[in-house]
Each structure stands twice: as C-alpha cells, then as structure tokens.
Amino acid sequence: MTIEITALTKTYRGGVAALDGLDLTVPTGMFGLLGANGAGKTTLMRILAGIVRPTAGRVTVGGHDLATGAGRHAVQQSLGYLPQDLGVYPDLTARQFLDYVALLKGMDDPAVRRRRVGELLEVVALTAQAGRRLRGFSGGMRQRVGIAQALLADPQLLIVDEPTAGLDPEERIRFRTLLSQFAGDRTVVLSTHIVEDIAQTCREVAVLAQGRLAFRGTVDDLTQRAAGQVWSLVTSGPPPSEGTVVSALPHEGGMRYRIVAPTAPGAEATPVDPGLEDGYLAVTVPDERRPVGR
Amino acid sequence: MIATLRYEFRMQIRKRSVWIVPALTLVLFVLIGGSLLRDLFDPAERPPEAKTAVVGLAVQVHALLSIGFGCLLADRLVRDDRLRVAPILDATPASRAARLVGKYLGAGTATAVPIAAAYFGFAIAYAINSGSFPAVLWALATFGVVFVPGLLFVAAFALTLPLVMPAPLFRVLFVGYWLWGNVVPPDLMPTLSRTLFNPLGGYPLAGLLGFHGIDGAEVWAGPIPGAALNVLRPEPTPLLAWLSIALLLALAAAALAGGHWVRFSERTRS
Secondary structure (H helix, E strand, O other): OOEEEEEEEEEOOOOOEEEEEEEEEEOOEEEEEEEOOOOOHHHHHHHHOOOOOOOEEEEEEOOEEOOOHHHHHHHHHOEEEEOOOOOOOOOOEHHHHHHHHHHHOOOOOHHHHHHHHHHHHHHOOOHHHOOOEHHHOOHHHHHHHHHHHHHOOOOOEEEEEOOOOOOOHHHHHHHHHHHHHHHOOOEEEEEEOOHHHHHHHOOEEEEEEOOEEEEEEEHHHHHHOOOOOEEEEEEOOOOOOOOEEEEEEEEOOEEEEEEEOOOOOOOOOEEOOOOHHHHHHHHHOOHHHOOOOO | OHHHHHHHHHHHHOOHHHHHHHHHHHHHHHHHOOOHHHHOOOOOOOOOOHHHHHHHHHHHHHHHHHHHHHHHHOOOOOHHHHOOOHHHHHOOOOOHHHHHHHHHHHHHHHHHHHHHHHHHHHHHHHHHHHOOOHHHHHHHHHHHHHHHHHHHHHHHHHHHHHHOOOHHHHHHHHHHHHHHHHOOOOOOOOOOOOOOOOOOOHHHHHHHOOOOOOOOOOOOOOOOOOOOOHHHOOOOOHHHHHHHHHHHHHHHHHHHHHHHHHHHHHHHOO
16 A cells, blocks of 8 residues: 655644645555654654645545545555554543444444454553543553554554653564564554654664654665764763764763764764664754754 | 444443433432422322323423433534544445434434333333323333433434533533523413424423423413514414424434534544
8 A cells, every 4th residue: 555645734723834845655564763852753654544634735545635535545544653642531441442443433243342352452462451441541551552553454554653661661662573573564553753663663664753654665775874974983072062962971081972974073983884863864954953962 | 324323222222321310310309309209109190191190201301301311412423533433334335324324213212211211110110100001102102202312312412512512611611501492481471382393392291292381381382472583382283293393303403404514524634
C-alpha cells in the first residue's frame, strides 16, 4: 500500500504552519519518520489516519484519495492507528475496550472478534489483566492496549506515532520486533524522535524539519550524511565551542565528546565513523545554527 | 451505531452518580414537601382515578428527575476529547454521525433507566396498593408520550451544548432553563412553559391524556390571559399534542446535527 503525498500543507488557526508543501512517497514495508518535536510528524500521521484534513495538497493511500469521504473510508477500513497521546475509556476493561474498537472496525462476527482480541492480548502480554478496568493500568500497560487496538482487523496500513513512549527497554525491544514481523507486505509508518527505534526496524526513512522534508532515503544514506563530520575529542577543559555535541562521557583526564561538525572542532579531535544519530543531526541542524556545547 | 450504543449504555449505567442523583432527588423531595409520591399510598389523600394518579406522578417525577438527567449527560460527548480517546475512534471506518447517534441513544437510555425504574416502581406499587391495575397501562402510555420526547429533547442539548461551553456552566444554565421554561407561570414573566416547546409535555398531558392536574383545575397547555408568547400556546388538541412532540424531536435532531458539525467539521478543518 503506497502512500503518495504531494504539496501537503497544514496551517492551524492562528497561522501556525505544521506542514509546508511536503512531497513524500512511502513504499510498502517499514518506513521511519524522524523529526524533532514540532517538526510536523504528528500532524502528518493524523492526516494519513483521516482524522485531520490538510489545508492544501493531496494524499493518496493505495490509490484512495483522502480528500474524499469514500477514499477516507476505504483507507480507514485497512488502517491501524496508534496516536501519540493515547487515551482509553477508564471504565472499560482491556478486553471490552478492544472489543469496542474491533466492532467499530467492522469485525462483526463475535467469535472472530473474541479470538482476535484474545490473540492480541496475548501478544502484548496483557492476558492476565484482560478483565481489569483500564482505570488501574499504568502508562506502559495502556500503551500496550493501544498497540493491540492498532493491530485489530489485520491492517494493511499501520501508523504508529511515538509508539515506544512509556515502554520499558524490554517492552520497547519486543514492540520493535513485533512491528518488524508484522510489516511484511504491509505498510508501517513509524514516527518517532527516538533514532534507535528507526535504526533497529526501518530500511527507509524520512526526516521532517519545520514541516518540510529534510531527508528521504535509506537509513544507511542518512548515516552517511554525517560522513567526515563526526569527531571524537578528549579534553579536560570546557566543552568544544563548535559543532553539536552528541555525547559526553567521563574519560581519564577529562571528558570524551562526540561532536558533529563540518570541520574538526579542535587540534586534538579525531574523525570517527558516523552513526544514524549523527546523520540525523547533520540534516536537521544547519551548520550556522549548531549550538555551542549542545 | 449499535456498537457505540451498546458500549455507551454499558459505561453510563455503571456510573454510580446515574443512580445516586435520582435517588437522592426523590428522597429529598419526599422529605421536604407534601408530595404525591407519599400521598399515592394514602387512600384518603390520593386521587380517586388511577389515570389522574399516575399521570400526576409522571409530572412530578419528570419535572424533578430530568434536571439530574440533563446534568448527568453533559460530559458524555466532550469526554472523548478529554480522555484523548477520540483519535482512535475517528480513525475507524465507523461513521461519525452514527457514533454520535449511538452515544446519544446509549448514554441517554442508560441515564433514563433510573427514572423509568422510579416511575414504574411507584406506578406498580400504587396499582397493587389501590388494586387499580389499569394504572400500569396509563403509566406506559404516559411514559411514551410525555417522558420519552422530553428526555430525547433534553439529552440532545445536554450532549451537544457542552461542545461550545464548559459542562459545569451548561449544568447551571440548564437548571435555570428547566425552572424558567417549565415551572415559572407564564403570567409572571415571558417563559416557554405551557407552550408547544415545553419538554415537560404540557400538550401531550392535556391533549392526549386529558390531564388537568391532581385537582382537575390546572392548565398544562394553552393560552394564559395576559401572558407573553401566547402565540406558542394554542388551545390544546390531540393534533397539537403530536405537533408538540414532533417539534421537540425536531429540535433534538437539530441539536445533534449542530453538535456533529461543531465536533467533526470544525475539528478537521483549519
């Protein structure tokens, strides 16, 4: 299910531009969407899910135009959506909540619905808590309920917005594996600002910055965008004044800094191999705006 | 729509306040005033006719418990946004209009259950106590032509008006409206009481049930000499009683349509 986005613009009331003429093609398979908070990722996800209409531009999903009611309906019939700010009905149990969403997704056969809800509760390790009201669930448990509801009705398009927020490291790894296994011949759009989640699951990625496309390519391409710009510097003095500090680790005689900068940030700096996080910084932070010592 | 109706009913019926509010209202009413609720079981005090007794009971129960009914429904629609569950529901292929109607009927029916239980409970107890079993049939008829249209009218506005104002403010304004539009005598100040738009059911009471108060001398519909808005108070007839019911249902439909527009069209456009 290919997503074609053409000149997509979304301006909220008050003139705040969340998306500014975005052109993007999302192929079948796992696709990562990276960007800082406020880059426009969530707005794009909400438009793709058919719950917000764009101000201008066109989006087609599997050939269905989201500008039309029929197109939105067709897309939503094969859509799984996990919003960033997930909410649930606190007075329903996990099983009831999933049953309700399954009904809204058109799973009318009670036996099929019960079986699918049971399977997904097992997948997200909530079988033992299935009869408890959601009021008493922790943030991580609610997130797992959210993941389960997104996977109901076997969606061909899965849109997950910051899905690992609130999950512990073990749950994060489990969810990433689940997403990768689920993708297959489906389209999974994973929006996040956690670079590691993209690195571990996606082959292709887009980076949004201020509502515009800052990068589109493979994860390796994004990594290579920082080639020759990543440096290691050990110093006992103040942080380097040039470039973006990616990490700072205590080291014998001072601190070891990892820095993304177009030129060596000091005479003692040595070049190192770039990582995905370095590539992300290389395309999102312009040279002249790289903060000192960040 | 059926799925939403089912789950909204289930969630609302479990709310303790849905049961506590009408129960407390009835207890306070019986304790404070000389009420028909008490007199029903006193052969010396109760109306001699079964119809007069159960229709009079309906007026009191409807006038009292509908206030809580409206207040209890005021958070039902806005809470989907407050709980942040709306995006998940909106991303499903289920029609948004159908979900709104499902919520309206599901939550409304659940909130009406204690009212129906109280009314039919008293009516059946009266029927047994007085040996007048046609009272139950009169109660059924009264519920159908007085309670149902009135509660459908109240539920539509209680669900949708909090989309454009805070729910607590709606509750305050609703209580004021209910007293002004149903209780205030028309010759005291301009009011909708005893008009075709009266959700307490003045026209069905007078035009369909022939009810003129416990003592047979009260005016529930029709013109009041010297009152403003008498144009909305034609002499009650069965036809005008059905027109009054139709007007209430049309206004309820308009409120739902307006709420649908506010909730979905506004949200999806910048």
